[in-house]
Structures are given as C-alpha cells and as structure tokens.
Amino acid sequence: MTEQLRLMAVHAHPDDESSKGAATMAKYVDEGVDVLVATCTGGERGSILNPKLKGDTYIEENIHEVRRKEMDEAREILGVKQSWLGFVDSGLPEGDPLPPLPEGCFALQDVDEAAGALVKLIREFRPHVVTTYDENGGYPHPDHIMTHKISMVAFDHAADTEKYPESEFGPAWQPQKLYYNQGFNRSRTEALHNALLDAGMDSPYGDWLERWEKMGIHERTLTTYVPCGDHFEIRDKALIAHATQIDPEGGWFRIPLEFQRKVWPTEEYELAKSLVETSLPEDDLFAGIRDN
Structure with a gap:
C-alpha cells in the first residue's frame, strides 16, 4: 500500500515497551512502519529493582525524572516515537489485606474519561494496528489492567464522534486491528527451558513454570508469531536503558541471543479485534491491512 503503515503500542509504565514487543517494534521501524509508544503513567511509584542502584538518594528522590530520561534513551534505541x-x-x-490505591492514581480514574486521552492520541497518530494487554494485564498490576480497559474503550470508540466529539478529541479514526501482547507465554517458556536443559545449561525458567502451575495459569490463544530474532539485541539494549528497573547481569540476559534465535525467534500476540479479514495463524500484525 502507498500509505505508510502505523503501529501504536499502549503500555502502562516506562520500561514496559522494552520488555513486551520491543523486537517487533524495532523490526517494523526497520521496514519503514511509523511506530508510536503510548505510555500511560510516568512510573513514579516504581521500585528501584536494579540492586546496583538501590540506596541511591538522588534516584529515589527524583524517580519520575530519572525514568523519563530512561524512556528517552530506550525510545532512541528502538527508533520509535513516544507520548505520555x-x-x-x-x-x-502489597500485603494482606491489600492497602487501598493512592488517591488520584491511574487505576482509580473513570475509564471512559481516561480513555479520552488515548482516543485523542489515536486520532492524532491514526494507527492501523494497536497493541495492548489482555484483561489480566499480562500480570495483575492495577495499571496494566487499567491500560487494558482504556485501550478497549479507545479502540471501540475512536471513531465515535458522539462519545468523543471531534471539537475536543480531533477527527475520527478507526484502527483496524487490536492485539494483546503475549510474549511471556507457556509455549515459549517451556521451549527455552527444555532446550537449555538439553544443552546442559542452567535455566532461569524453572521457577516461572512451577509458579504458573501452582497459580493455575493456562496458555492464552496465540494467533500471531512475528519473526524478529534479528532485533533481539536492540530489544535488550532498550531494556538495559531502563537502568532503575533492570539488572544487566540478571536473569533477563542469561540466555545467549543466538540460542534464543535458534529456539524461539518470534514474539507472540493474541488477536483480540479485527475489522479486516485475516487467516490465523499470522506472522504479521498488518496481515489483512497491507493489501487493503
């Protein structure tokens, strides 16, 4: 098609874009697709997860500013655009019972009102495809679940000028497909785990699989496998840019890239909504759109 393809990835916090679908985005950027990351929150209440940075008073007191700078670096590495x-x-x-959520936070916003901010961005960027989280948020963080909720409303009503008037939210636009990120799936995890053991190597996934078994977590429906192994290195560099959240010597990076490419060279998605005809399984988020 002559029009440039556009992809929007909706994420809860800075760093989510680099751990979920980053290689896919880098691949599409290389192919000339216009990619925009919509980051719902600033990550102000995120913990410092990199043990090398814990206790750093400056970071603790300026976590919002630090995470914005990390996002800037990751955005440059991935080659994407990004909006807050x-x-x-x-x-x-955390705790039992769980404490109430802080007043004014993202997860306590009215869903339709909060979705308005995403509707406005969708109408400005005009994406053909949107990616987000499933109804469980990928994992049950309140911001991830809220990201799912506003993404569903925004996808369904981005072209609804009665609910979201053009005078306030801009000219109507309807994305054609909506996907859930499912990169952390059982099939991929088991394949890598078994391949590592067969090769006589330690696997960081044993605890994951045991925990999922105890929690009764079952495989989601994987519909779309995007080949992006050549971009795993960019994915990892973008993730390391989020220094407060990622230990570069941690479990994320224990498996050699060539091993990953050989065993599982794709990132996976679940097609949640499509307004175009497509055949499953897919290997392209724009299947059914490119020739339409």
Missing part, C-alpha cells in the same frame, strides 16, 4: 498520557502510577499494592 500523563496519568500517575498507581504502584503495586
């Missing part, structure tokens, strides 16, 4: 929706991180509640 401006909501405040809800934090991950």
